[in-house]
Amino acid sequence: xxxxxxxxxxxxxFKAQHFAExxxxxxxxxxxxxxAENYMGAGGRPLAQxxxxxxxxxxxxxxxxxxxxxEASLDRDHLDRLRALCDAINPAQFSEHLAWSTHDTSFLxxxxxxxxxxxxxxxxxxxxxxxxxxxxxxMLLENPSSYxxxxxxxxxxxxxxxxxxxxxxxxxxLDINNVFISATNxxxxxxxxxxxxxLDAVGEVHLGGHDEDSDDHGRxxxxxxxxxxxxxxxxxxxxxxxxxxxxxxxLIEWDNDVPDWPTLAAEAERAAQALQRLAVAA
Amino acid sequence: xxGQSEFTMALLDPGRPxxxxxxxxxxxxxxxxxxxxRNNVIVGLIDALETGFPVVAKLIGAENFRQxxxxxxxxxxxxxxxxxxxxxxxPEFLANLPQLSHLGYLxxxxxxxxxxxxxxxxxxxxxIDPQGLASVDPDRLCLHLAPSLRxxxxxxxxxxxxxxxxxxxxxxxxxxxxxxxxxxxxxDPAPHLLPSGAAAALASIGAxxxxxxxxxxxxLQTLFAxxxxxxxxxxxxxxxxx
Numbered sequence: 001x002x003x004x005x006x007x008x009x010x011x012x013x014f015k016a017q018h019f020a021e022x023x024x025x026x027x028x029x030x031x032x033x034x035x036a037e038n039y040m041g042a043g044g045r046p047l048a049q050x051x052x053x054x055x056x057x058x059x060x061x062x063x064x065x066x067x068x069x070x071e072a073s074l075d076r077d078h079l080d081r082l083r084a085l086c087d088a089i090n091p092a093q094f095s096e097h098l099a100w101s102t103h104d105t106s107f108l109x110x111x112x113x114x115x116x117x118x119x120x121x122x123x124x125x126x127x128x129x130x131x132x133x134x135x136x137x138x139m140l141l142e143n144p145s146s147y148x149x150x151x152x153x154x155x156x157x158x159x160x161x162x163x164x165x166x167x168x169x170x171x172x173x174l175d176i177n178n179v180f181i182s183a184t185n186x187x188x189x190x191x192x193x194x195x196x197x198x199l200d201a202v203g204e205v206h207l208g209g210h211d212e213d214s215d216d217h218g219r220x221x222x223x224x225x226x227x228x229x230x231x232x233x234x235x236x237x238x239x240x241x242x243x244x245x246x247x248x249x250x251l252i253e254w255d256n257d258v259p260d261w262p263t264l265a266a267e268a269e270r271a272a273q274a275l276q277r278l279a280v281a282a
Numbered sequence: 283x284x285g286q287s288e289f290t291m292a293l294l295d296p297g298r299p300x301x302x303x304x305x306x307x308x309x310x311x312x313x314x315x316x317x318x319x320r321n322n323v324i325v326g327l328i329d330a331l332e333t334g335f336p337v338v339a340k341l342i343g344a345e346n347f348r349q350x351x352x353x354x355x356x357x358x359x360x361x362x363x364x365x366x367x368x369x370x371x372x373p374e375f376l377a378n379l380p381q382l383s384h385l386g387y388l389x390x391x392x393x394x395x396x397x398x399x400x401x402x403x404x405x406x407x408x409x410i411d412p413q414g415l416a417s418v419d420p421d422r423l424c425l426h427l428a429p430s431l432r433x434x435x436x437x438x439x440x441x442x443x444x445x446x447x448x449x450x451x452x453x454x455x456x457x458x459x460x461x462x463x464x465x466x467x468x469x470d471p472a473p474h475l476l477p478s479g480a481a482a483a484l485a486s487i488g489a490x491x492x493x494x495x496x497x498x499x500x501x502l503q504t505l506f507a508x509x510x511x512x513x514x515x516x517x518x519x520x521x522x523x524x
């Protein structure tokens with residue numbers, strides 16, 4: 001099974017305010033990603049826009065609310081909504097996060113962290129099996145941005161993700177910004193993380209902006225904000241990853257303080273140049 | 283207690299200590315690092331409420347709204363990942379806040395804003411050609427209403443208050459009770475003022491009553507002009523005589 005059916009080109013996270021410009025002047029943007037939960041109403045403008053876009057662009061459906069790392073069983077209603085959305089637009093890709101967001105009946109609207117050990121591995125793998133079975137498609141699982149560590153962690157994140165991919169057959173979504181954030185926050189080398197990552201399983205790459213803060217001891221604390229341009233060291237880390245794994249679909253995520261279309265298109269252009277450099281080097 | 287129970291309680295209650303299951307990565311307390319999640323969760327929910335209730339926010343002021351929303355979000359976190367519907371408990375929550383009891387209309391404005399959001403995401407349906415209705419005996423005519431139609435009744439001038447805080451140059455609110463119907467011709471829902479008694483008639487129509495069964499005192503002509511003019515009638519049937 002191919003790792004992805006998205007093109008090895010830049011894509012952007014779709015925002016409704018860019019609808020007309022994306023259709024008229026897509027520039028180097030070759031595909032779009034949507035947040036699944038924003039399209040789970042019964043009708044209206046969001047779904048009408050999505051149907052229109054799906055006729056022109058390959059679409060990646062990115063879930064932010066399934067809580068794959070949750071201690072409880074997956075929400076079957078939510079899984080059915082995801083299946084209905086995927087059946088309706090037949091996206092090129094479906095992806096979700098290595099995180100949890102629902103506890104008991106509360107949805108916390110954030111991607112919350114997990115300890116990496118055998119018991120989390122068993123639970124997350126079972127949930128991914130269920131997702132892939134219900135959707136009838138292979139999914140990608142995304143590495144999180146981390147601000148803290150767990151006492152009960154006894155595996156590295158690349159090891160953990162590699163084990164999940166082996167066990168479930170799922171692909172991986174490598175968020176380069178998240179790697180840079182986590183490595184800075186937890187004090188390891190981001191390049192070594194990339195080198196240890198199971199790159200053959202990567203079907204999509206994310207890029208996005210972060211904010212800089214510091215912890216109680218004055219050590220750097222980067223926050224995954226998706227509210228600005230991708231930082232220069234993240235672009236350099238992307239080059240490093242692309243050299244090792246070859247071209248991939250590259251997504252620009254910009255979810256807060258969303259800029260005008262030319263600014264977002266310029267970020268996509270920068271991603272296109274990274275792919276071009278790679279082609280020239282090959 | 284499970285790890286995620288402890289984590290969740292500490293996220294929603296800043297008075298609780300940082301969970302002992304997490305560290306700063308060097309064996310120290312997570313401290314400010316855990317607060318990143320606390321902040322993401324609560325600010326994310328407050329932002330969603332501010333986006334979802336713009337007129338309530340305008341009426342009490344952005345600062346007051348965000349303080350109120352912080353208390354609301356901790357008491358009522360979302361019950362599903364469909365954030366578009368978040369805040370269903372807001373009208374009742376506002377009605378029970380002593381600090382806001384002088385703004386008696388506020389809960390109904392929140393109901394109106396919830397109904398606008400529901401309408402925005404409701405199923406699509408094509409309107410009928412009104413010409414087709416001419417052949418049916420009006421007394422036996424049953425109308426099918428658009429799934430995006432919502433009725434909001436109130437003892438307060440909610441239509442005027444909503445307009446005054448949403449549109450430029452809108453007239454000042456009148457001192458009267460107002461009922462509103464929300465109609466969505468294509469994708470943009472908007473409230474419309476209903477004639478006196480029409481809300482009950484419209485609810486009866488929605489429940490399948492033929493026009494002959496409606497209160498004759500209600501200004502049905504104005505009501506139908508409103509519905510047909512905004513594409514809110516999506517089908518009809520003739521009730522069989524029994």
